[in-house]
Amino acid sequence: MKIEVDHTCSDFNSYRAARVKSLFNCESGANFRLSAELAIDDPDWRVGVVVGPSGSGKTSIGRQVFGPRAMWQPRWPKDAPVVDAIAPGESFDVVPAALSAVGLGSVPTWLRPYGVLSNGERFRADLARLIAERPQRAVVDEFSSVVDRQIAQIGAMAFAKAWRRGTGQAVLLSCHYDVLDWIEPDWIFDTATGTFERAQAGRRLRRRPPIAFDLWETDRHEWPAFEPHHYLKLPSMIAATYYVATVAGQRVAHLAVGTRPGFVEARACRLVVMPEWQGAGIGLRFLQAVCERWRTGGNRYGLKGPTLFHTSHPGLCAALRRDPRWTQVSGNLVGDNRAKSKATLAKSAAKGCMAFTGAGYGGHFRAVQGFRYLGEGAACA
Structure with missing residues (x-):
């Protein structure tokens, strides 16, 4: 494909314009x-990148690759949450x-209109909409330009992985070279x-840096x-063992693990990954x-057992x-019995374990699904 860019505008001869030409020999x-x-x-x-400094012709190239209509510029409604606006x-x-x-996994963010999101959330919402609506050809201008480099790199990796699961071709225009390794582009x-x-068949030009995390047992x-x-x-x-994952000393993820009576199995909750x-x-x-730690007995009890999540x-x-x-061991579509939950909470409050608000949980639509961890051996089998 031959790309020819030729832009022309008026040649101004005002005093300041003439002085600039004289000073800088332009x-x-x-x-x-x-x-x-x-x-x-x-x-x-599947994924190509045009990279270079601002003003070097990236947007002009992008408009010619697939035509101006392929430039990804989604229009977002002002009065609808992003979960309704996408596809x-x-x-x-x-x-x-x-x-x-x-990587836009924060559920409350899904319920907000695009206009109130942060720059980082808008960046990911635009990419999510591109993945969901998936045109066969798309060009994304100013890719990762308005977000900090941490979000840019992780977001670039997440988008490239998701885009390659389907069909279509995407060209990303960026002035940042630090996202290239994370995108692993084809050209x-x-x-x-x-x-x-351009990478050889079956290969990519860059290799994504590995992300190693440290696992800490905490409180x-x-x-x-x-x-x-x-x-x-x-x-x-209450009475749980807490775990935190860190990358280069930065908090990344959290999980708490408790036990069922008699240590029938462990129960993991409160999984959170920072945005x-x-x-x-x-x-x-x-x-x-x-x-895996709990399956092999690497806990404060020294006992081995499965974990329910x-x-x-x-x-x-x-x-x-x-x-x-x-x-998978369960797939409940409705929450637990509200009256039973209310009675349990009242009983706990009477023992001084917690404050009681007079309400109970349950009775609502909530597609909760349960899974049991079988371990590495099951994966090999």
């Missing part, structure tokens, strides 16, 4: 020309899956040097830092690392069903 700023040869006419690629003609499950795939054109690189005092990002407002678990790390795949790895998050449920180390 004859004119009226013309901009760029020529690029991109070997991308075939359908055997309204598709099934419900498509939307949470797309939001989770790009790169650098407007600064005019060079084009419930870590929970307040994670609690605002949990989709339920619940107190910390800037959602989409990196750390949450599931962290959950499985903790469950419940979630209503569609994306996480789908991931657990795909993983052979887990088996």
Whole structure:
């Protein structure tokens, strides 16, 4: 594909314009020309990147790759939450899956209109909508330009992974080189040097840096830092063992594990991944690392046993069903009995264990699904 960019504007001769020309020995700023040869006419690629400094012609190239209509510029309604605005003609499950795939896993954020989101949340919402609506050809301008580099890198990785699961071709235009390794693109054109690189069949030009996390056994005092990002407002678990994952000393994920009477099995709850790390795949790895500890007796009791985990998050449920180390054991569509829950809470309050508000949990629609961790051996089998 031959790209020719030729932009022309008026050659101004005002006093200031003439003085600039004289000071910097610049004859004119009226013309901009760029020529690029991109070997991308075939359908055997999914993600390409045009990278380079601002003003180097990235947007102009993007408009010619697939035509101006392929430029991804979604219009968001002002009076609807993002969960309604994304792919309204598709099934419900498509939307949470797309939001989770790009790391926008905060459920309260799904219920807000696009206009009130932060720059980082808007960046991921735009990518989620692109994944859900999935045009066959799309060009994303200013990719990752308005977010901090932590969110940019994790978001870039999450998007590329999700996009490659389907069909279509996407070209990302970015002035940041730090996202290239995380995208693992099939081809790169650098407007600064005019060079084009394309990976060999079955390979990619960059290798994503590994993300190693440290697993810490701690106490419930870590929970307040994670609690605002949990989709339920619940107190910390009583008599539980708490775990935190960190990357380079930064808090990334949280999990609490309690035991059922008689240690029939452990029960893991309060799984939270910080927003800037959602989409990196750390949450599931962290959950499985903790469950493997309990399966092999690496807990304060020294006892071995399975771990039960419940979630209503569609994306996480789908991931657990795909993983052979887990088996699904329940799929309740309605919450527990409200009257029974109210009586239990009142009894706990009478013992001084907690405050009682007079309400109980349950009776509502909530697709809670239960999974039991079987372990590495099950995966091998």
